[in-house]
Amino acid sequence: MPATAIDRDVEQHLRTKEIRYTPGRRAVVTGLAAAVGPRSAAELHADINNLVPLSSLYRTLAVLEEAGVIVPHFGTKGLTRYELAEWITGHHHHLICISCGAVDDIDIPAPHESEVRRLVDEIGETANFTPVNHTLDIEGKCARCQ
Amino acid sequence: MPATAIDRDVEQHLRTKEIRYTPGRRAVVTGLAAAVGPRSAAELHADINNLVPLSSLYRTLAVLEEAGVIVPHFGTKGLTRYELAEWITGHHHHLICISCGAVDDIDIPAPHESEVRRLVDEIGETANFTPVNHTLDIEGKCARCQ
DNA sequence: TTCCTTGCAAACGATTTGCATTGGA
DNA sequence: TCCAATGCAAATCGTTTGCAAGGAA
Numbered sequence: 001m002p003a004t005a006i007d008r009d010v011e012q013h014l015r016t017k018e019i020r021y022t023p024g025r026r027a028v029v030t031g032l033a034a035a036v037g038p039r040s041a042a043e044l045h046a047d048i049n050n051l052v053p054l055s056s057l058y059r060t061l062a063v064l065e066e067a068g069v070i071v072p073h074f075g076t077k078g079l080t081r082y083e084l085a086e087w088i089t090g091h092h093h094h095l096i097c098i099s100c101g102a103v104d105d106i107d108i109p110a111p112h113e114s115e116v117r118r119l120v121d122e123i124g125e126t127a128n129f130t131p132v133n134h135t136l137d138i139e140g141k142c143a144r145c146q
Numbered sequence: 147m148p149a150t151a152i153d154r155d156v157e158q159h160l161r162t163k164e165i166r167y168t169p170g171r172r173a174v175v176t177g178l179a180a181a182v183g184p185r186s187a188a189e190l191h192a193d194i195n196n197l198v199p200l201s202s203l204y205r206t207l208a209v210l211e212e213a214g215v216i217v218p219h220f221g222t223k224g225l226t227r228y229e230l231a232e233w234i235t236g237h238h239h240h241l242i243c244i245s246c247g248a249v250d251d252i253d254i255p256a257p258h259e260s261e262v263r264r265l266v267d268e269i270g271e272t273a274n275f276t277p278v279n280h281t282l283d284i285e286g287k288c289a290r291c292q
Numbered sequence: 293t294t295c296c297t298t299g300c301a302a303a304c305g306a307t308t309t310g311c312a313t314t315g316g317a
Numbered sequence: 318t319c320c321a322a323t324g325c326a327a328a329t330c331g332t333t334t335g336c337a338a339g340g341a342a
Contacts, residue, residue: 020341022297041332056298058332063297074220078307078331095275108269115265120284123254129241131286138266140277166316168322187307202323204307209322224306224332 006033006088010069019067024052028060029069029084037103038073038081075103075137093136099145106138152179152234156215165213170198174206175215175230183240183249184219184227221283222247239282245291252284 010029014021031047032039039047041057052060061082064070070082075096083089091113095104108116116136124131156175160167177193178185185193187203198206207228210216216228221242227249229235237259241250254262262282270277 020296022341024298053299054331055300055333059297062333072223074223076220077218077226078224080223080331093269095270095273097275098278104273106269106273108265112265112269115261119254119258119261120282123239123252123258124241124284124286127241127250127252128289129243129284129286130292131284132244133285135281135283135285136266137281137283138270138275138277139279139281140270140275143274146276166321168316170323188305199324200306201308201325205322208308226306 004030004033006084009088013069014067017067019063024056025060025064027051028057028064032070032082032084035083037105038075038083040079040081043081093138095142096137096139097142097145098139099141104142150176150179152230155234159215160213163213165209170202171206171210173197174203174210178216178228178230181229183251184221184229186225186227189227219249221249239284241288242283242285243288243291244285245287248288250288 007026007029011021014025027048028044031044035043035047041054041061044061045052045054045057061070065072065082068085069088071085073081073083075081075094086092089105090107092105092107095106097103116134120131120134123129153172153175157167160171173194174190177190181190181193187200187207190207191198191200191203207216211218211228214231215234217231219227219229219240221227221240229251232238235251236253238251238253241252243249262280266277266280269275
């Protein structure tokens with residue numbers, strides 16, 4: 001029944017954790033896989049055509065987050081948006097246009113990425129803080145808004 | 147009446163915009179200036195000893211944000227925290243504890259900072275994007291939560 | 293049968309708003 | 318005087334939870 005590679009990977013991932021991959025959960029994952037950027041509960045609810053009531057959707061999001069399938073993103077006032085975890089989508093950063101508000105995912109070249117990681121580790125060490133993840137968001141003007 | 151340099155700068159800044167620097171607003175700015183990292187409305191409310199009721203506090207925060215004195219930070223689920231704008235505090239980054247939720251400001255050494263800026267500029271060039279600002283948030287475990 | 297999952301409705305916490313009052317310029 | 322700022326209470330919005338019903342193992 002898995003429709004896509006992502007779907008199959010998630011199914012496998014959940015099986016090893018003995019978490020059921022129910023139709024509602026599958027719908028959410030599929031919705032996120034189809035989305036361009038991070039989606040809020042309400043947006044997902046619409047995306048999957050009200051298939052799952054909001055309260056169940058929230059519970060589904062909590063389960064998937066706990067299972068490491070999705071990751072919350074706090075970029076907007078009073079709203080949590082979720083996206084598939086980086087082991088599915090790959091590590092990436094965000095370009096945020098201050099003019100039109102668009103958010104783009106961006107992959108940066110591996111050498112740059114490891115430079116960032118090295119910096120982050122160094123900073124953490126100095127501050128007695130154990131880094132688990134980092135977000136490098138770049139705000140500026142996108143190509144269309146120059 | 148301005149007590150600190152920050153207070154004086156903000157007073158001046160607001161005067162040019164013809165926005166009144168009332169006692170309530172001054173209290174919020176002073177509270178933020180005294181704080182270690184970004185503060186939520188509720189935290190500030192406590193910080194300034196309930197001097198300003200929450201509803202007015204929220205209005206004050208909106209005014210100060212609109213005026214460019216403070217800046218919102220979305221790092222934690224369901225909460226908006228504010229901090230003084232960078233023209234007041236200087237450029238800095240954030241350490242976000244995934245365990246207790248605390249957010250700390252961190253200055254990183256100038257060489258590191260210019261490395262980051264160089265990276266950001268290079269990334270922008272590649273993506274045909276003009277960087278104006280960047281945020282490097284590091285999520286992990288703080289000293290107390292190790 | 294025994295859990296886990298779901299749906300509904302009510303509860304919750306953060307934030308916003310309407311409205312009447314206060315207070316500076 | 319006049320408009321902005323304030324305080325209170327009620328409303329709103331996103332999210333969470335209690336509880337009873339449905340479904341898979």
